[in-house]
Amino acid sequence: MDKRPIGVFDSGLGGLTAVRELRRILPGEDIVYFGDTGRVPYGTRGSAIIRQYARQDIAFLLGQGVKLILAACGTVSSTYPPEDAAGLPVPYLGVVEPTARAAAAASRSGRVGVIGTAATVRSGSYERALHGLWPEAQTIARACPLFVPLVENGRIAPDDPVSALVAEEYLEPVRGAGVDTLILGCTHYPLLAGVIGRAMGPEVALIDSGREAALAVQRRLAADGLLNGGGGGARYYVTDSTDQFAAMAALCLDEGAHGPVEHVPIEQIAALPG
Numbered sequence: 001m002d003k004r005p006i007g008v009f010d011s012g013l014g015g016l017t018a019v020r021e022l023r024r025i026l027p028g029e030d031i032v033y034f035g036d037t038g039r040v041p042y043g044t045r046g047s048a049i050i051r052q053y054a055r056q057d058i059a060f061l062l063g064q065g066v067k068l069i070l071a072a073c074g075t076v077s078s079t080y081p082p083e084d085a086a087g088l089p090v091p092y093l094g095v096v097e098p099t100a101r102a103a104a105a106a107s108r109s110g111r112v113g114v115i116g117t118a119a120t121v122r123s124g125s126y127e128r129a130l131h132g133l134w135p136e137a138q139t140i141a142r143a144c145p146l147f148v149p150l151v152e153n154g155r156i157a158p159d160d161p162v163s164a165l166v167a168e169e170y171l172e173p174v175r176g177a178g179v180d181t182l183i184l185g186c187t188h189y190p191l192l193a194g195v196i197g198r199a200m201g202p203e204v205a206l207i208d209s210g211r212e213a214a215l216a217v218q219r220r221l222a223a224d225g226l227l228n229g230g231g232g233g234a235r236y237y238v239t240d241s242t243d244q245f246a247a248m249a250a251l252c253l254d255e256g257a258h259g260p261v262e263h264v265p266i267e268q269i270a271a272l273p274g
């Protein structure tokens, strides 16, 4: 039993897909969420900047006394060096490995699509993880850079015409490759699952990276004897407007933010040494 909170971070709102699931499967845990809404998106940036941002985000969460850190961001998970993660004082999990594992379990044909940010697709992280589990798997990966701003602007209704048009264009080659499973490799994308599902068709299984990461947290806390049954609160920290975040969180989390939302002046947070 460990009463310290779980630390979750993302460049913006996407990590709320992991929080949504964590609150469902681990209702007794306290959560500290950090969304770097002032610097979103990360996925269009170069690796050195993404690593630098991640070192600041992690430093902030460590300062909150968390017992585990979840990088609920496909971009950070694909870019933050494993050797840095291994040196952290608390367990660190990313979204790539658990999501690839779920995709390998879901696919029958071995034809798996991956969609993510430009940085994630450039890294080849999901394909590597999937091929480690299933060497014969055939993958097709596609960057969908407009999905993140669409989510951050609340265009998440399954029949949103702008999102539907963008999804149709991005996903046409993925559908054409005959995949039976699609990895939503950016944690923002599950918020567009309705739109993406319509574009892909009902026979394609969508793998939610936020959900799979939350399940990985549950397994890790249980294995390390760190579960807490007596909490259930959440605190949210963002680097841009708190009002805007609270309004969006109400759309992304079934019960809304359900906890205070505070502003963090990110320039005052010293990054961990790299």
Ligand code: DGL
Binding pocket: 010, 011, 012, 014, 015, 040, 041, 042, 043, 044, 072, 073, 074, 075, 076, 117, 120, 148, 185, 186, 187, 188
């Ligand atoms: N939610 C993020 C991810 O999973 C980041 C999107 C972005 O900042 O570009 O990749």
